[in-house]
Amino acid sequence: TPVAMFSMIGAAATFTFTRMLFSRAAALTAVIVLAVFPFMIFHERMALTDPLTASIVMLSLWYSLVLAKHPSKRGGLILGVMLSFMIAAKILSVPLLAMPVAVMALLGQKPFQLNRNWRQQIIDLWKLYGPTLLQAGLVVGVIWGVIMGFYFIHGILRPEESRPLVDDYLYGLPDSDTVLDGNMTHVEEAFRYLWGPLLTALCFAGMGVLAWKRWREAALLVGCILAVWLPLIFVAQRPNSRYLSVVGHLWVILAVGGMFILKDELSRLFKAKPLKFLAWTPVGLLGLWVITFGAPFTYQNIYEPTALKLPERETHGYFRNFTGFAxxxxxxxxxxxxxxxxxxxxxxxxxxxxxxxxxxxxxVEDAPIKIICPPEREVRHEVLNAALAQYGAVYMFNEELPPPRTDLVLHKERIAGRVQWLATYHRPHGGIIVDVYIVYPGQIPVSGVRTTPDDEAMPLVK
Structure with a gap:
């Protein structure tokens, strides 16, 4: 699938970017950690657009660094295409449009100096990188100008089919401290279940080491992470971990880069040969995490996904609720x-x-099953009755949504037939139930009919 292909491209970009910033050994370690990083692989296996976006983010970041070393107008065109695809894959990546500017200012040919004249430095940077950035901006502007033009025209001609670019549940300004507390709790659960305590500690330790020894790299990586995470935490109503994973590769680079810099510092400290091996302790901790947390999670993710311990929102969204289970x-x-x-x-x-x-x-493609779906839930009775009139007896699937949801409840008096229960299937972790029925046309008495206690509605709670 495209997601699988882009995941490999994202890993390659992670390797190249890490090698350019640190070393080949650090790059290899970053790819190994990334290969079993639950925060990424869990969503990659579901073929969602968020891992795809993360790979394009990583690709754009790497190419921005290439252009920071060797600016060119042609390179600006290529970068513009990458950034356009990044936004198309996930609109919440818009803040990362500033990423190339940050890379060029922090890691370019003339790195920005905090203790020098800022105005003159900005002028010098613009002279060096202005043409490249203008080309990239032009490409993004043209591509998205055309896209938005079609979007607005479609909204005028067919307003009933138009959808907002960003769903209001994602960027809806939390209206209470409870929502913000919930978002913070979700982030804490993501660190606990998708990083694990050891990698979480190594990420923040790596951040501290880089801030101490390589503040430019730290500022770039942390800045890109915060550009995505802060709006999701403080503005979104109920962000999912997959939205946060758009910058997941950068956490790996923070941890690995920081640990390798720390290893180099310890090597200078432990000059005696018998103690040299102690300098590799930080890198060894990364290996320990791979063996004790990353690899076991990856195995479960492939062979026993329902046994995974996940943040509550992931457990509900991917197992209990709108899923293929049952x-x-x-x-x-x-x-x-x-x-x-x-x-x-x-x-x-x-x-x-x-x-x-x-x-x-x-x-399977040639399964001997014909599916009939109501176009709207409000006409579910009419669609069922039409199927009974055309085909006679039919099978029916019905979900038992928790109260107060009633939009899938079927009222017996509105069905032109009788129902016979066949089976009930449960989604994992106490999730939403799916019932299977046969529905016969007419008022034919059928044995084994299951009804609610008041005999007014179905499906029934078993």
Whole structure:
């Protein structure tokens, strides 16, 4: 998939960037840590756009450093394309448009000096990098000018189909301290479950070491992280860890770069040969984390994902709630049952579930199943009745949403038929239940019908 391909490109960019800043050994270590970094690999396995964005961020950061050493107009055009793709992959990466400027100012041919005349330094930097940055800005402006033009035209011509560029739940200014506390708790859980205590300590220790010995690199890496993280923590209503992972590679570089700089300092301190090996202790701690935390998590992520310990939002979002768990079981059950509908040898399934349009992703291409989805939840009864009129008996999937949600509840008096319960499947960690039914046309008495205690609605709580 594109995500898998870009993950490898992101790893390659991480290697090259780390080698340019530190050493080949540090670069190799960074790639090893990245390969088992739960914060990245968990989302990469789900083929989400956030790891793809993270790879483009890393690619853009590396190429910005290349241009900082060798500026060129042609390079500016290429950088502009990279930045345009970065924003297209994830709009929350917009603050990182300032990244090339920071790289050139901090790590370029004429690094910015805090104790010199700022105005003259800015003029000198502009003379050196202005043409490159202008080319990059021009490309981004043209590409996104065209995109936004089509977006606004589409919004005028078809307002009912237009969507906001940024969902309001993501950038909606938390209206209480409770929301901010929840965001901070989520970040703390991400460090605990997706970094582990040891890597968390090494990241912040690396940040301190770099601030002490290589403040420019520290300022660049920390600045890029904060440009994404601070808006998500202080502005977003309920950010997910995957949004934070857009700059996940930079945490790895902070930890690895800091530990290798510390190793070099300890080597100078332990001059006696018998003590030389002690200088490798910081790097050895990275290896210890790989063996005791990163590798075991990676194994579980591949073979036992439901056993993973994750932040609460991830557990709810990727296991309990809007997931393929239980749906795959329901589809496999129906495939083993005989066709019951008239005029077709396929198993006709009416999906009264939130992810009905995506059910085909959980089926083999030639599965003998026909899926019917209500276009809107408000017409779920009408769509079911139309299927009964056309096909006779049909299978039906129904999700049991927790109260006070009632938008998937089916009322018996509005169904032109009778229902027979077949099976119930549970999502992991006490997640939302999926029921499988047969629905027969007409008021035919059917044994085994399950109803709620008041006999007014279904699905039923078992």
């Amino acid at each position: 749906l795959r079981d329901a589809l496999q059950l129906v495939e083993t049952l005989p066709p019951i509908s008239e005029g077709t040898d396929q198993r006709v399934v009416v999906g009264i579930i939130r992810s009905c349009p995506f059910l085909h992703y959980h089926m």
